Amino acid sequence: MAAPAEGASPALDELELVQRVRAGDREAFAVLVERYAEQAFAVAYGFLQHVEDAEDLVHDAFIRALERIDSLTPGSGFGAWFYRVVVNAALNRRKYISRRRTDDVPVTAAALDSPAADSERAQLRARLARALSSLPAELETIVILHDLEGFTHPEIARVLEIPEGTCRSHLSRARRMLRDLLKEYQPRS
Amino acid sequence: MAHSDDDRRLEELDLLRAPTRGEAARRSARERVLASAELPLARRRHVSSSWEVLAAWGRPGLVAASIVLAILAGTLQPWREWRDETQPVALSEVLRGAGASDAIPEMLVALAEPDADAVVAAALTERNGNGAGVPDDFEQR
Numbered sequence: 001m002a003a004p005a006e007g008a009s010p011a012l013d014e015l016e017l018v019q020r021v022r023a024g025d026r027e028a029f030a031v032l033v034e035r036y037a038e039q040a041f042a043v044a045y046g047f048l049q050h051v052e053d054a055e056d057l058v059h060d061a062f063i064r065a066l067e068r069i070d071s072l073t074p075g076s077g078f079g080a081w082f083y084r085v086v087v088n089a090a091l092n093r094r095k096y097i098s099r100r101r102t103d104d105v106p107v108t109a110a111a112l113d114s115p116a117a118d119s120e121r122a123q124l125r126a127r128l129a130r131a132l133s134s135l136p137a138e139l140e141t142i143v144i145l146h147d148l149e150g151f152t153h154p155e156i157a158r159v160l161e162i163p164e165g166t167c168r169s170h171l172s173r174a175r176r177m178l179r180d181l182l183k184e185y186q187p188r189s
Numbered sequence: 190m191a192h193s194d195d196d197r198r199l200e201e202l203d204l205l206r207a208p209t210r211g212e213a214a215r216r217s218a219r220e221r222v223l224a225s226a227e228l229p230l231a232r233r234r235h236v237s238s239s240w241e242v243l244a245a246w247g248r249p250g251l252v253a254a255s256i257v258l259a260i261l262a263g264t265l266q267p268w269r270e271w272r273d274e275t276q277p278v279a280l281s282e283v284l285r286g287a288g289a290s291d292a293i294p295e296m297l298v299a300l301a302e303p304d305a306d307a308v309v310a311a312a313l314t315e316r317n318g319n320g321a322g323v324p325d326d327f328e329q330r
Contacts, residue, residue, distance in 0.1 A: 024234030045207035147198040
């Protein structure tokens with residue numbers, strides 16, 4: 001998993017932190033938030049392409065994780081489990097957003113929030129977001145975790161609970177599909 | 190067959206990276222999470238302390254219950270022995286007990302059919318007194 005955020009206490013054993021959170025220890029929970037919030041935000045943003053939506057999602061994911069922390073099996077890492085919560089929440093949130101919208105504008109393109117310097121760049125970004133969200137959920141997740149956020153294959157395998165080899169082959173397939181989709185979404189000049 | 194391009198990430202994907210947030214925005218997001226976590230954490234502390242209280246009371250309670258059980262077992266043993274001992278019972282008690290119910294008293298149960306002649310003789314003896322003769326109308330009856 002990505003390195004713990006600066007300012008966190010990596011020395012503290014994660015298993016012990018989880019035990020303390022189960023007993024309601026605020027400080028232990030704060031350490032976990034400090035450690036995973038930034039990376040979780042980046043992952044959520046990869047799916048939603050919207051700062052506020054991504055922040056809300058990470059907030060909800062932490063609370064959900066806190067409520068369900070008893071289901072975390074002893075010995076399995078909090079990080080992989082928490083990122084799985086984030087990924088599932090992001091996929092659900094996007095489904096909800098796309099159902100809520102009635103216009104024909106692709107969700108991710110409409111949700112772009114940072115002003116691009118030039119319209120060409122903004123268009124490319126919209127096309128990329130659209131192509132990425134058109135991939136099957138597992139392939140999209142692998143691209144976001146690997147190509148956007150720098151997770152390694154073993155880390156992704158733990159998050160998605162799939163074999164490492166499957167993760168590698170999915171990534172190749174996802175990249176091929178992305179290239180094809182980008183060509184397809186190329187504006188006709 | 191995998192294309193060589195499949196091994197390279199798309200450089201354009203960098204456009205989809207999350208914007209870098211300032212320290213103030215990060216802190217604010219963390220504080221928001223921690224504020225919302227207060228209630229679930231407090232609930233967990235409460236549950237946790239309830240178990241501790243229960244355990245703290247439970248341990249001496251268990252010891253006390255064991256002691257009471259041991260005392261009870263010690264008291265019951267001589268009583269059970271006394272109860273199991275065979276007590277002498279008067280015959281009249283047994284007959285009275287049997288008579289109270291519909292059962293035929295054990296003392297009156299015969300092992301063989303009674304001898305009819307003996308019964309008649311006994312009846313006559315009882316009616317006429319010992320040594321009395323047979324009544325005159327005996328044959329007519």
